[in-house]
Amino acid sequence: MEGSSVKITSAQAFLVLIISFNLCISSALAIDYGAEKASAEFIKTSCSKTTWPSLCFTSLSSHTSAIQTSPRLLAQTSLSVALSHVVSTSAAMLRLSKAHGMKPAEVGPMNDCLEELTDTIDELKRSMGEMSQLNESPKYRLLISDIQTWVSAALTDENTCMDGFAGKTGSTKNVVRGRILNIVHLTSNALALINNYNSLHG
Template structure:
């Protein structure tokens, strides 16, 4: 009888210890899992402008959670939105004052050229944003195909933005004040686009 009681106590103690071990293991796993904000911060370290990346994407943490694909998609959305805003800003600067002829716009040729390349950039970023929604399951040929399209278009958008900056630097006919304002806007767009491309490239070959 005493042996049976002792055996029951041993079994109960063993089960208790196993339960405690599993509970601690689960707690430790949860403790070490980064928060969505920490995930974004860590992911942004792989970009060229990590502080810009973290600042522009931190508000997306609830929807991104721990998904590299959702993070890249959010980065594309940010880039497309800022490119559209910059294009509208450049368009206003390149428009002639009220009552003046179209040729008397404040921008000059460089700014009008910049507006054209920005329009291309906006279009490519929009297409990339839509393409991300069609990628399907990772590891499939469909995923690789759409990912390749996104990489190509985002890279081309970044080239457009760089071309715009170069044209502003080389053309002194455009007003200095207007050039400085546009340059600041385009630099911001180019940085978030560069970060978006890095996060998209990070999806390549991930399991």
């Protein structure tokens, strides 16, 4: 009898342990889900203030863990996403420039476009570097001004690239326009989120 009682107590203790463990896991998952949902809502609300809110949300919604509910991290991540797309677009444009079949009239604009994208990459990289120093920096005003200037310059360079193909016809123009428009919109959204963060910073 005594031995049987010990076994039952051990079984009960083990069962309690399993239940407690499962409750802990469920609680952790609930907290993670809650934080992810809060971040997604924060991103959606913030993106509503940009010119292309749908693109803004879809481009940033997979980064909830990095963004959380921080306006600074949101702006920083949007810059990173824009930079990543500019780099891939520049590589695609370079491949296109070396492809056969490009019209002679398109060669000049394509080379100019590649130069503009190189400048854009440099400007966004510099902005990213400054963005990482913003938090509690005594030089906040100087840094945010530099960032806004560089991102604005990047946006101008991207538009200049696209303007070079104005009046041209053919598939190359359509490919360039589609790719450049995407990074123009991403960069514009990033600038809007940077400006929003700055307004909240006071």
